[in-house]
Amino acid sequence: MSMSPGRRKLVLAAHIMVSVGWLGAVAAYLGLAVAAVVTPDAETVRAAWIAMELTGWFVIVPLALASLLTGLVNAVGTPWGLFRHYWVLFKLLLTVFATAILLQHMPTVSAIARVVTETESAHLLPAGVRSDLVHAGGALLVLLVTAILAVYKPQGLTRYGWRKQHEQRTLSQP
Amino acid sequence: MADPPPYPGAPRWVKVSGIAVGGMILLAVILMIAGVGGPHGPGRHMTGTDTPGDRAPPGGGHR
Numbered sequence: 001m002s003m004s005p006g007r008r009k010l011v012l013a014a015h016i017m018v019s020v021g022w023l024g025a026v027a028a029y030l031g032l033a034v035a036a037v038v039t040p041d042a043e044t045v046r047a048a049w050i051a052m053e054l055t056g057w058f059v060i061v062p063l064a065l066a067s068l069l070t071g072l073v074n075a076v077g078t079p080w081g082l083f084r085h086y087w088v089l090f091k092l093l094l095t096v097f098a099t100a101i102l103l104q105h106m107p108t109v110s111a112i113a114r115v116v117t118e119t120e121s122a123h124l125l126p127a128g129v130r131s132d133l134v135h136a137g138g139a140l141l142v143l144l145v146t147a148i149l150a151v152y153k154p155q156g157l158t159r160y161g162w163r164k165q166h167e168q169r170t171l172s173q174p
Numbered sequence: 175m176a177d178p179p180p181y182p183g184a185p186r187w188v189k190v191s192g193i194a195v196g197g198m199i200l201l202a203v204i205l206m207i208a209g210v211g212g213p214h215g216p217g218r219h220m221t222g223t224d225t226p227g228d229r230a231p232p233g234g235g236h237r
Contacts, residue, residue: 086188156185166178
């Protein structure tokens with residue numbers, strides 16, 4: 001299955017926009033997570049967690065799913081394929097992993113947001129409860145790696161890609 | 175159709191990345207089993223009976 005050049009550009013543009021948006025949204029989320037930990041002010045802790053919950057559900061989750069979907073369409077609809085090149089395969093696995101962790105983690109974010117909004121002294125909650133730095137930092141790291149893979153496209157065919165390339169060369173020879 | 179030439183194997187960056195990722199996953203699993211960072215899931219942040227359970231996406235505001 002191969003897309004026309006115009007459609008390919010459209011899907012690629014969409015994939016870049018939602019993926020960069022996902023990266024930016026996670027960076028903003030990390031900023032809020034840092035604020036929630038370092039501030040001595042209970043109102044700031046509450047505000048940060050409310051913003052983290054809303055950003056997570058209404059920005060990060062949709063962008064993650066859109067990035068995964070447009071990435072799949074982009075790979076399947078172009079000669080890159082999904083399983084031919086190691087960099088595409090790595091990017092797919094990292095995106096699926098990050099999205100799965102995100103979907104599994106967001107109910108926890110909602111639960112913490114509820115706790116801090118109902119607790120009078122939110123700033124006195126243990127740092128372990130107020131902190132989401134590991135998840136946010138890990139997500140940012142994974143997304144930076146996927147962005148680097150997309151830009152550099154390091155060489156390397158999978159065994160499947162090697163076989164397919166040979167088949168295509170054989171078919172194209174007269 | 176002729177047999178393809180022998181597969182040259184995965185490039186070095188794939189092997190190094192695979193080992194690094196495998197090591198990080200192993201470390202994360204060990205830390206979770208050891209209890210570092212506490213149990214996972216919404217319940218870990220609740221105290222006593224104040225466990226709301228899984229919530230749906232926010233419906234437009236907090237108290």
